[in-house]
Amino acid sequence: MKKYIFAFLKRGPNRDLPKEEAAQLQNAHLQNIMRLAEEGKLILAGPFFGNDDLRGIYIFDVETLEEAKSLTETDPAIKAGSLVVELKEWYGSAALMEVAKIGMTLQKKSITD
Numbered sequence: 339m340k341k342y343i344f345a346f347l348k349r350g351p352n353r354d355l356p357k358e359e360a361a362q363l364q365n366a367h368l369q370n371i372m373r374l375a376e377e378g379k380l381i382l383a384g385p386f387f388g389n390d391d392l393r394g395i396y397i398f399d400v401e402t403l404e405e406a407k408s409l410t411e412t413d414p415a416i417k418a419g420s421l422v423v424e425l426k427e428w429y430g431s432a433a434l435m436e437v438a439k440i441g442m443t444l445q446k447k448s449i450t451d
Contacts, residue, residue, distance in 0.1 A: 340432045342381065343406035345396035345423050352419035366414035367421075371396075379409055381438040393421060399435065403427065 355363065374380035378399065385394040398406045403425050415421040 339429060340435075341401070342428050342430060342434065343398040343400055343403060344426045344428050345398065345406060345410050346392060346426070347394040347396065347416075347421045347423055349391040349393055350416070350419045350422045355418075355420070360420075363415055363418055363420060370413050374409060374412070375438070375441075378438075381434055382441075397428075397434070399438075 371380065371383050374396075375383070380396055381399050382397040383395065386392050396410070398409060400406050400409065406425050407423075410416055410423045410425070413421070413423075416423055
């Protein structure tokens, strides 16, 4: 068992962007997710189904809420106010770390295929 930090991504106040700007912001958001995963800080990330205020989740492998907060502040969508974040500590299975490793291996394999 180990501690993780969950980041609940919620709809922010600045959602009315022109289509092209919104697409660029989403791309930058996804690039940031990939960077954090490659650094080993972000274990899992993904959107929720539906169109309510709860938009997605990050699961961080960091020790403190402060470190998780500083990582979320690198997200262009959070910087732009398109998303806001709520952080929560969680105690769960250490096996979750293996899921992240498997995911990165599969992603690299799909890129080379």
